Amino acid sequence: MxxxxxxxxxxxxxxxxxxxxxxxxxxxxxxxxxxxxxxxxxxxxxxxxxxxxxxxxxxxxxxxxxxxxxxxxxxxxxRAVVFQNHSLLPWLTVYDNVKLAVNKVFANRSGAERHDWIMENLSLVQMAHAKDKRPGEISGGMKQRVGIARALAMEPxxxxxxxxxxxxxxxxxxxxxxxxxxxxxxxxxxxxxxxxxxxxxxxxxxxxxxxxxxxxxxxxxxxxxxxxxxxxxxxxxxxxxxxxxxxxxxxxxxxxxxxxxxx
Structure with missing residues (x-):
């Protein structure tokens, strides 16, 4: 095998x-x-x-x-990568940082499906409550959780x-x-x-x-x-x-x- x-x-x-x-x-x-x-x-x-x-x-x-x-x-x-540096775009919200990856990989899904998938992955790392915050407004650990959510949202x-x-x-x-x-x-x-x-x-x-x-x-x-x-x-x-x-x-x-x- x-x-x-x-x-x-x-x-x-x-x-x-x-x-x-x-x-x-x-x-x-x-x-x-x-x-x-x-x-x-x-x-x-x-x-x-x-x-x-x-x-x-x-x-x-x-x-x-x-x-x-x-x-x-x-x-x-x-093959999704999570780096030591979270690599989030500082001018985008937590939600939009994950949305970038989802839109790239799942362009064929409807807007509602993509929204639900983004929220599901943010919930998985306990970051749904901070979806409207920008990286500068959250802690280092929270930034890394968003980075993990973004990677997982690609379904690697x-x-x-x-x-x-x-x-x-x-x-x-x-x-x-x-x-x-x-x-x-x-x-x-x-x-x-x-x-x-x-x-x-x-x-x-x-x-x-x-x-x-x-x-x-x-x-x-x-x-x-x-x-x-x-x-x-x-x-x-x-x-x-x-x-x-x-x-x-x-x-x-x-x-x-x-x-x-x-x-």
């Missing part, structure tokens, strides 16, 4: 004049439909580059990205999350993590998330992909996270399997692949 998403011997090299920089080498990974996969590694290991390759924002140098056996060669609404096959909670305070981050688990449970989206946070990766993921250090980074290990869902962070704090998974990621990052800063 073919994989839902397959990264097949991917390599990526950037060229500037006579200089070449090999960022990724021989990346092989298969992801099933509905999986939540986190990618973790030290700065400079090519995590964001890998996400951009899946999104079609950057071309692969070798190998290929296959989604449902079709090669990914350009951006598309079947894969939701790509590039450190979506990295710029938020701890309490807001925890709340959005819980909300993301609820959304994943309800919708069953395939989600791929970049993170630097070990606890976040273990809490949210079905599998954690651990990258070796760059240049020419590759996948060092893939860790299964066999924790039952739904997951509650308070209950997991002392759970043996949670602690075992957390220890495995920490050992990989800080013992086997310790980050060494350039002098």
């Amino acid at each position: 073919a994989s839902y998403l397959k990264l097949d011997h991917i390599g990526k090299t950037f060229t500037r004049g006579a200089q070449k920089s090999e960022v990724l080498r021989d990346i092989n990974l298969s992801i099933d439909k509905g999986e939540y996969v986190s990618i973790i590694g030290h700065s400079g290991c090519g995590k964001s580059t890998l996400l951009n390759l899946i999104a079609g924002l950057t071309e692969v140098s070798s190998g290929g990205v296959l989604l449902e056996n079709k090669e990914v060669s350009a951006p598309g609404p079947d 096959k894969i939701l790509l999350l590039d450190e979506p909670f990295g710029a938020l305070d701890a309490l807001t981050r925890a709340h959005l993590q819980d909300q993301m688990m609820e959304i994943h449970a309800r919708l069953g989206n395939t989600m791929i998330m970049i993170t630097h946070d070990v606890d976040e990766a273990v809490l949210l993921s079905d599998r954690i992909v651990m990258m070796t250090n760059g240049p020419a980074a590759t996948i060092g290990e893939v860790l299964e996270v066999p924790l039952e869902r739904p997951r509650k962070r308070v209950d997991l704090a002392s759970d043996r399997m949670y602690l075992k998974c957390r220890e495995a990621v920490l050992k990989f990052l800080y013992e086997r692949h310790r980050f060494v800063e350039a002098a």
Whole structure:
């Protein structure tokens, strides 16, 4: 049976004049439909580059990205990206920021259908009450929830999350993590998330992909996270399997692949 998403011997090299920089080498990974996969590694290991390759924002140098056996060669609404920066247009309301994506992807639907779909997705992230506010009038966590709503409103096959909670305070981050688990449970989206946070990766993921250090980074290990869902962070704090998974990621990052800063 073919994989839902397959990264097949991917390599990526950037060229500037006579200089070449090999960022990724021989990346092989298969992801099933509905999986939540986190990618973790030290700065400079090519995590964001890998996400951009899946999104079609950057071309692969070798190998290929296959989604449902079709090669990914350009951006598309079947792969929505949520960045660390919410990327909302400041002059538009919350509603209109989501409407932009909905109008682009679902131009064939009636105005009433599109309105209902926008409101459904804002309600999903608990932002329907703020639909008439502009980004400057809401908090950072609320902006990120709108960004997630906009991405989900495109009905993507894969939701790509590039450190979506990295710029938020701890309490807001925890709340959005819980909300993301609820959304994943309800919708069953395939989600791929970049993170630097070990606890976040273990809490949210079905599998954690651990990258070796760059240049020419590759996948060092893939860790299964066999924790039952739904997951509650308070209950997991002392759970043996949670602690075992957390220890495995920490050992990989800080013992086997310790980050060494350039002098």
